[in-house]
Amino acid sequence: MKQYFRWVAKVLTVFDWPLLALLLLMTGLGLVIMHSAVGGTDWRFASQVRNYCLAFIALWVVAVVPPRYWLKLSPALYVVGVVLLVAVEFFGETSKGATRWLDLGIMRIQPSEMLKLTVPMMLAWYFQQYGMNRMRLLNFFAAFILLIIPFALIVRQPDLGTALLVLLSGFFVIYFAGLSFKLILPLSVVAIVGLGTMVYLETDICQPDVDWVVMHEYQKNRVCTLLNPSSDPLGKGFHTIQSMIAIGSGGVYGKGYMEGTQAHLDFVPERTTDFIFAVYAEEFGLYGGIMLLVLFALLIIRGLFISACATTQFGRLLAGALSMTFFVYVFVNIGMVTGILPVVGVPLPFMSYGGTALLTLGIACGLLMSINHYRQSSQVR
Numbered sequence: 001m002k003q004y005f006r007w008v009a010k011v012l013t014v015f016d017w018p019l020l021a022l023l024l025l026m027t028g029l030g031l032v033i034m035h036s037a038v039g040g041t042d043w044r045f046a047s048q049v050r051n052y053c054l055a056f057i058a059l060w061v062v063a064v065v066p067p068r069y070w071l072k073l074s075p076a077l078y079v080v081g082v083v084l085l086v087a088v089e090f091f092g093e094t095s096k097g098a099t100r101w102l103d104l105g106i107m108r109i110q111p112s113e114m115l116k117l118t119v120p121m122m123l124a125w126y127f128q129q130y131g132m133n134r135m136r137l138l139n140f141f142a143a144f145i146l147l148i149i150p151f152a153l154i155v156r157q158p159d160l161g162t163a164l165l166v167l168l169s170g171f172f173v174i175y176f177a178g179l180s181f182k183l184i185l186p187l188s189v190v191a192i193v194g195l196g197t198m199v200y201l202e203t204d205i206c207q208p209d210v211d212w213v214v215m216h217e218y219q220k221n222r223v224c225t226l227l228n229p230s231s232d233p234l235g236k237g238f239h240t241i242q243s244m245i246a247i248g249s250g251g252v253y254g255k256g257y258m259e260g261t262q263a264h265l266d267f268v269p270e271r272t273t274d275f276i277f278a279v280y281a282e283e284f285g286l287y288g289g290i291m292l293l294v295l296f297a298l299l300i301i302r303g304l305f306i307s308a309c310a311t312t313q314f315g316r317l318l319a320g321a322l323s324m325t326f327f328v329y330v331f332v333n334i335g336m337v338t339g340i341l342p343v344v345g346v347p348l349p350f351m352s353y354g355g356t357a358l359l360t361l362g363i364a365c366g367l368l369m370s371i372n373h374y375r376q377s378s379q380v381r
Contacts, residue, residue, distance in 0.1 A: 062366025
């Protein structure tokens with residue numbers, strides 16, 4: 001009987017309760033809006049309930065394992081992920097013009113998803129092993145090489161949304177490791193000047209006969225649609241325009257639960273996945289949107305707090321990078337839905353339909369809980 005109580009105590013104490021409370025609130029909100037988005041009778045609602053259950057099971061399993069084991073596994077997980085990406089390049093399955101899936105016989109996997117976790121884990125491991133003393137420029141150069149390899153392989157699939165998340169998750173590790181702002185500032189200036197030039201020359205660079213070289217044609221179309229959605233309102237600009245109409249029609253208070261017309265009349269495309277925020281904003285309005293953003297902000301703040309309190313370099317860098325990756329998820333998705341960013345395949349955390357994305361997010365939160373729990377355990381000892 002004592003062993004049973006010890007097991008129950010171990011199960012309960014491994015959770016970070018503030019973080020778990022936020023996740024449960026977002027899960028409940030996600031199920032509510034998913035029920036509305038699918039009309040309440042679609043099989044996707046039951047499937048999403050299963051996805052949430054699997055995500056929380058994965059969260060608990062990961063949280064139980066001490067961070068020192070994740071530290072040891074990081075290089076192996078990174079190598080496996082890169083090898084699978086190379087395998088996708090040669091043996092991957094093509095769907096809708098993109099080669100992202102690998103058929104293993106018993107199941108299909110998307111290796112790029114695991115790189116969202118293994119890249120920051122690998123870089124955190126690298127700085128734990130080789131960056132404990134004063135950082136040198138060579139350390140950062142080697143870290144960038146480790147980051148660019150999976151990024152380049154994912155871009156080739158092509159999957160710009162996932163590549164962006166992998167790139168930024170790794171960049172946050174490098175930044176938190178001590179990358180000088182003096183090195184970041186020139187790149188920021190170049191990016192701002194480039195964006196300004198793109199907006200100014202929009203009518204010239206978006207002509208059909210202009211080749212952007214570094215981007216696929218569909219990626220060029222997405223950027224040009226962002227600059228001028230009304231140029232093709234029934235084609236390339238349809239997603240963005242209908243999404244903005246849905247958000248605007250929600251007003252301050254929203255139309256009410258399951259009363260959204262844009263979503264229920266099928267004007268909002270991909271309303272259960274990438275554009276679910278448009279459904280939410282139409283039904284719950286500005287106040288509902290602010291409430292959701294506050295929940296995401298609290299999630300990010302809690303993750304950064306865990307990072308600040310971590311007792312190891314690995315835990316500090318990994319927790320910080322994962323927390324900021326949540327910010328990127330939210331910023332890119334809501335920016336895309338509101339028309340300030342181009343359309344990319346980035347889901348809204350714990351809201352959008354999808355098993356793989358939820359599993360990845362659950363594992364990320366499990367890593368945060370593992371870092372926090374075993375920090376507290378070491379302090380007690």
